[in-house]
Amino acid sequence: MEKKVQRYYKLKAKQKELEKELAELRQDILAYFAEQGKAESVIGSYKVKLVTQNRKEYDDDKLYQTLSDPELWRLLSKADPAKVASLTKLKVIAEEKISHTYDVKTITLLQVDKQ
Incomplete structure (x- = not known):
């Protein structure tokens, strides 16, 4: 069970990192489209x-x-x-x-x- 808890913890940390990167990429893409007017x-x-x-x-x-x-x-x-x-x-x-x-x-x- 400890391995499952450890894996869960690691995946949640990775999920937070991915969500942060996704948010940053999303903002960059939205800014690009705003500049282009498209x-x-x-x-x-x-x-x-x-x-x-x-x-x-x-x-x-x-x-x-x-x-x-x-x-x-x-x-x-x-x-x-x-x-x-x-x-x-x-x-x-x-x-x-x-x-x-x-x-x-x-x-x-x-x-x-x-x-």
Whole structure:
């Protein structure tokens, strides 16, 4: 068991290193695309594409005040964007009713595919 724990520890340390390097490379690639004013390009044998998404970040207090029905709030338990989106899609919650309870955050996803 000690060997498994030791291996786990080493892999977690390696994972942290890899995540740090990935974050740095991602920042460099995003900066390059910003300089070029592009969202898509072929670099060598790789197709690189930036995809922009909007994500809602809910304010728990505002959402709770708006959805003060205890039964409905119990379904959420906290402002989980996926759960709120599901309840909105199912028409349990009206989008108009909660539109003031979140901010929309724009994120950029980086996609790299081998051609």
